[in-house]
Amino acid sequence: MRKGLFTVVFMVSITVVFISVLAFVNEISRDRIAKNQEIRRIRSIMYACNIFPGNIHETDLSPGSTTTDIPWDVEQLLDMVNARMKVVHLPIPPSQKRHLQNSFLSLQDSVQIFLIRNVNDEIDGYGFNLRGKGLWGTIAAFAVVSSDFTRMIGIDFTEQVETPGLGARITESEFKYLFRGLNLKGFFERQGNQTVIDMVSKKEKTNLEESTNTIQAITGATQTCNGVLNMLNTDLWFYISLLRENQEWLKKSHF
Amino acid sequence: MAQKAIDIIKDDLWKNNPVTIQILGICSTLAVTNIFLNTLIMGLGLTFVTAFSALIISLIRDIIPPRVRMMVQVLVISSFVVIVDISLKATLPNISKALGPYVGLIITNCIIMGRMEAFASSNKPGIAFLDGVMTGFGYSWVLLVIAFFRELLGFGTILGIPVLDPLMMSLGASEGWIQWAFMIMAPGGFFMLAIFIWIGNSVMMRRKIRVQK
Numbered sequence: 001m002r003k004g005l006f007t008v009v010f011m012v013s014i015t016v017v018f019i020s021v022l023a024f025v026n027e028i029s030r031d032r033i034a035k036n037q038e039i040r041r042i043r044s045i046m047y048a049c050n051i052f053p054g055n056i057h058e059t060d061l062s063p064g065s066t067t068t069d070i071p072w073d074v075e076q077l078l079d080m081v082n083a084r085m086k087v088v089h090l091p092i093p094p095s096q097k098r099h100l101q102n103s104f105l106s107l108q109d110s111v112q113i114f115l116i117r118n119v120n121d122e123i124d125g126y127g128f129n130l131r132g133k134g135l136w137g138t139i140a141a142f143a144v145v146s147s148d149f150t151r152m153i154g155i156d157f158t159e160q161v162e163t164p165g166l167g168a169r170i171t172e173s174e175f176k177y178l179f180r181g182l183n184l185k186g187f188f189e190r191q192g193n194q195t196v197i198d199m200v201s202k203k204e205k206t207n208l209e210e211s212t213n214t215i216q217a218i219t220g221a222t223q224t225c226n227g228v229l230n231m232l233n234t235d236l237w238f239y240i241s242l243l244r245e246n247q248e249w250l251k252k253s254h255f
Numbered sequence: 256m257a258q259k260a261i262d263i264i265k266d267d268l269w270k271n272n273p274v275t276i277q278i279l280g281i282c283s284t285l286a287v288t289n290i291f292l293n294t295l296i297m298g299l300g301l302t303f304v305t306a307f308s309a310l311i312i313s314l315i316r317d318i319i320p321p322r323v324r325m326m327v328q329v330l331v332i333s334s335f336v337v338i339v340d341i342s343l344k345a346t347l348p349n350i351s352k353a354l355g356p357y358v359g360l361i362i363t364n365c366i367i368m369g370r371m372e373a374f375a376s377s378n379k380p381g382i383a384f385l386d387g388v389m390t391g392f393g394y395s396w397v398l399l400v401i402a403f404f405r406e407l408l409g410f411g412t413i414l415g416i417p418v419l420d421p422l423m424m425s426l427g428a429s430e431g432w433i434q435w436a437f438m439i440m441a442p443g444g445f446f447m448l449a450i451f452i453w454i455g456n457s458v459m460m461r462r463k464i465r466v467q468k
Contacts, residue, residue: 029341164439
């Protein structure tokens, strides 16, 4: 009886001690971790908006580089996002919800839209979050489309748990660069669940050189690429429809 | 005492290496060794966890009730792993992101539990701490060697710095270094580890034969 009681008391005591230590460590790190996550998020947004620090050009980066390799100064990054971005919320009309059954948007009543303005104070584009299913788990992205909704300005993949070296390569500059200039006009006349964005094994020209509705797949990452494709075809259609319907309101609400 | 410490160092680094001789911790060996920097951080993290877990377990070894010793060991190990995880998220967020779930999976690394059971729970704190450190180093140096070759051949870089690309271009190869995609994937890790174990065992066997002669 005594041994059993001692065992219980010992386990409870040692658990309390270690939990307290962990709680303390968590508490002192919480703000810093939150700040790191916010900075990471802002880096992604800047990349998708095709905004780079100083005289860095995307073509200077190595093909395998990711958003974290872009040498942003934190203060400069925060100033840039405050100067060029505003967040608004658009309600999702009930009539559109029935088209969102396979999307994470079906669980939401409104969506966050980022208004991106250029140096002349005009709306350059609209940014929003995308979410889809990859091979091993969720793929989340932030995409920016032009103000006339005809092309994509950029995209960054903010969350993924795909195979390193294969599906995880969607975070690399080489893959994401091909989304810039992606032709989105097909969403204007989309019928039903028609696929608008497609994937090919090899693109001779980038979409900046010749705007098409195709992106290049990653060899050995078919499932991941299909997940990205489905995410784009589902969510982009919704966002473009919503933004087109609310274009006037968006123009009035910016800055 | 000093001789025991020297024996521990020799054993953990080579004669009884946790990866190549005991064949422990293989999962992380294959998973993180495609990038040298990630491997370095993983190795340091595991060394920290093993060393301090061994220290704590050794300090309280006489009062741990036998029936719950595994639970206590897991509690101690997981606490230190969480500390490493939080610390990485706070100080090295990019590497924390790159390592992803593998940091948390240090808890499941059989090397740590193995050392707690086999050594820390029956030895004094000082020597247990040393054993923890050297076990971590023994694990780390094997992984770093594997990672060096995997990153070099798979990406053509060392610590992210392009090495083979400029070299190949200077030798006249217009396409530069063509990456060995195989080295980036898990099978590359399998093969590198197997080659390492083969070389290591061959060297040890030759030494044994020489000594016997």
